Amino acid sequence: MRRTSILVVAHVTREVAAxxxxxxxxxxxxxxxxxxxxxxxxxxTVSASLPALGCEAAPGEPATRGRVERAVLRMLREHRDA
Structure with a gap:
């Protein structure tokens, strides 16, 4: 695994854990x-969807649902063999 990949995994893991x-x-x-x-x-990645993060969230709701979540689920469906 490349160093940048290791750093990304560590960062994402910390964010999700928190x-x-x-x-x-x-x-x-x-x-x-x-x-x-x-x-x-x-x-x-789903980076093209990230500008939409939170645009569908109601006030006070977590901004983790909506377009970005659907993009992640689509990515995983399209790459079941990854």
Whole structure:
């Protein structure tokens, strides 16, 4: 794994753990689909959807749903073999 990939995995894992109130180990092994990291290494991301993050969230609602979540789910469906 490249150094940049290692840094991305560490950063994402910390963010998810903090958001969920879990340890990094629990977040990585229970909540983050490993295909996300493998796809990132291959250059497959949902970065085009990120400007839409939160645009569909109601006031006071988490901005983690909507277009970006659908983009992640679509990416995982399209790359089941990753």
């Amino acid at each position: 958001y969920l109130g879990n340890s990094e180990a629990v977040a990585r092994h229970s909540y983050i689909d490993p295909r996300v990291f493998r796809l990132h290494e291959r250059g497959v």
